[in-house]
Amino acid sequence: MTVFRGSVLHFLDDPGETDDPTAWELFEDGALVVDDEGKVVFAGHAWAVPSRLRTGAVTVDHQGYLIVPGFVDTHVHVSEADIIASYGEQLLQWLQRYAFPAEARFGDPAYARAMCAFALERMLAAGTTTASVHTSLHPGSVDAFFEQAQQRNLRMLGGKVLMDRESTTPDYLRDDSVQAAETQTRELIDRWHGRGRLGYSISPRLALTCTEDMLTMVARLHRERPDVWIQTHAAENPQEIAQVREIYGGRSYIDVYDRFGLLTDKSLFAHCVHIDDADRARMAATGSSIAFCPDSNMFLGSGLFDIEAAWRQGVTVGLGSDIAGGTSYSQLYQLNHAYKVAQLRGGRLSAYRGFYLATLGGARALRLDEHIGSFRPGKEADFTVLDFTATPVLAHRTEAADTFTERLFALMVLGDEQAVAATYVLGRPAYERSRTRCGHRP
Numbered sequence: 001m002t003v004f005r006g007s008v009l010h011f012l013d014d015p016g017e018t019d020d021p022t023a024w025e026l027f028e029d030g031a032l033v034v035d036d037e038g039k040v041v042f043a044g045h046a047w048a049v050p051s052r053l054r055t056g057a058v059t060v061d062h063q064g065y066l067i068v069p070g071f072v073d074t075h076v077h078v079s080e081a082d083i084i085a086s087y088g089e090q091l092l093q094w095l096q097r098y099a100f101p102a103e104a105r106f107g108d109p110a111y112a113r114a115m116c117a118f119a120l121e122r123m124l125a126a127g128t129t130t131a132s133v134h135t136s137l138h139p140g141s142v143d144a145f146f147e148q149a150q151q152r153n154l155r156m157l158g159g160k161v162l163m164d165r166e167s168t169t170p171d172y173l174r175d176d177s178v179q180a181a182e183t184q185t186r187e188l189i190d191r192w193h194g195r196g197r198l199g200y201s202i203s204p205r206l207a208l209t210c211t212e213d214m215l216t217m218v219a220r221l222h223r224e225r226p227d228v229w230i231q232t233h234a235a236e237n238p239q240e241i242a243q244v245r246e247i248y249g250g251r252s253y254i255d256v257y258d259r260f261g262l263l264t265d266k267s268l269f270a271h272c273v274h275i276d277d278a279d280r281a282r283m284a285a286t287g288s289s290i291a292f293c294p295d296s297n298m299f300l301g302s303g304l305f306d307i308e309a310a311w312r313q314g315v316t317v318g319l320g321s322d323i324a325g326g327t328s329y330s331q332l333y334q335l336n337h338a339y340k341v342a343q344l345r346g347g348r349l350s351a352y353r354g355f356y357l358a359t360l361g362g363a364r365a366l367r368l369d370e371h372i373g374s375f376r377p378g379k380e381a382d383f384t385v386l387d388f389t390a391t392p393v394l395a396h397r398t399e400a401a402d403t404f405t406e407r408l409f410a411l412m413v414l415g416d417e418q419a420v421a422a423t424y425v426l427g428r429p430a431y432e433r434s435r436t437r438c439g440h441r442p
């Protein structure tokens, strides 16, 4: 048994537009107790830890820091780690010029392994313990990713990218045939899905780079294996949307996926910047989720996602970095951008709703909330320890704040991976910020 002392914050539900305080628990002088299997047994006030749990327990002192559930990155490309911050293009040109060539390099298993290790280490350093990951077209990239995730005991979703449409994919990065892609996907599902903490996501890249036959295959495979996930991109960029309309017709981009039977309660659609009420209603009715990637949407000039409309219509939304459309692995950095996107739309995103979004909200979007996302007893103890004094500016703002709510908002807007003091996976240390860079404490 291990008792982690510190301020503890976690969410039981979405705080909603009014910041309903029954949606979260905050224990400023708190304790999180984790058993030897890595499961949460208690989260509450330090004084309330039952003596039977204290007896013989090891205590880890994070007093002065904030312990929150590990962040959930609902959309990230590990194959794009080395093109982060690539200049000057919007989506379709950016894919051709930067993303596809980078992804082609994943054909080399040793390279793929090194890149997956790099990406997972950057996620842990940013406090992210679960992600929904696009690897690359190559089946070996999935092996590389899941091997690295398994070595670190992480709860991760991922899958081989599917892309077979000749007119929109380069010769060097295209599935040979739908049948070959199906065989590879089936083999990968058999090899990895449900192994330890890993789950498989069938990953058609986007309608534009897939043929009708590929989308039909995905739907058929998912009907056979409704326990696996589906992840793809949708309605990100106006030029992309126009091309999808030319190829598929239909009422909307979401409607295309709907026609192929791809809207399910295990489906995750990245972006959905340009969708309407009818799309949102179908997504809510089918239990489909959205990965909101605010930094990527700004970097690629895609547009401003309407999170409030999605929430109002009952669509489950998670937060995503979309590396390398996005420029940071930090979900705090993503929240900073999410807040600004909400402002530009005339809305807002409170600190409580933001931290919900990055933790339990993400877990719900990935249908993993029975395992992760909060500190309810029995859940897996993946968590991160945040430092309100990580930088001089954050420390100064924290010092000047009157309330916890103000401090939390400052952390959400000013924090990034520098604010992560430590990250734990199943109650064991997975990342510790180097002591030489340890904040700006006196």
Ligand code: GUN
Residues within 6 Å of the ligand: 077, 091, 095, 099, 205, 206, 233, 236, 296, 300, 322, 325
């Ligand atoms: N749509 C299809 N592929 C991608 C990708 O790699 N990044 C982003 N941002 N959008 C996509």
Ligand code: ZN
Residues within 6 Å of the ligand: 075, 076, 077, 233, 270, 322, 325
């Ligand atoms: Zn993406």
